[in-house]
Amino acid sequence: MWSVPSYLLAGMAIYGGLGWLLDRWLDMSAFFPIGVILGVVLGGYLVYRKFGR
Numbered sequence: 001m002w003s004v005p006s007y008l009l010a011g012m013a014i015y016g017g018l019g020w021l022l023d024r025w026l027d028m029s030a031f032f033p034i035g036v037i038l039g040v041v042l043g044g045y046l047v048y049r050k051f052g053r
Contacts, residue, residue, distance in 0.1 A: 004047050011043030012036050 019035020022028070 004051065007047050007050075008040060008043040011039035011041075011046070013039070015039030015042065 015038045016032060016036040019031035019033070019038075022031040022035075
């Protein structure tokens with residue numbers, strides 16, 4: 001039951017964190033929101049692959 005939200009939150013945390021690190025390293029502000037959105041999309045894809053079939 002908790003695996004679906006944990007996939008989504010973990011994707012947001014990991015890819016959002018990577019985006020935040022890229023933002024700090026390159027002194028930009030575009031990678032954090034892109035990382036969060038990418039994390040949600042990839043987490044949703046993993047949920048679909050695991051539970052959608």
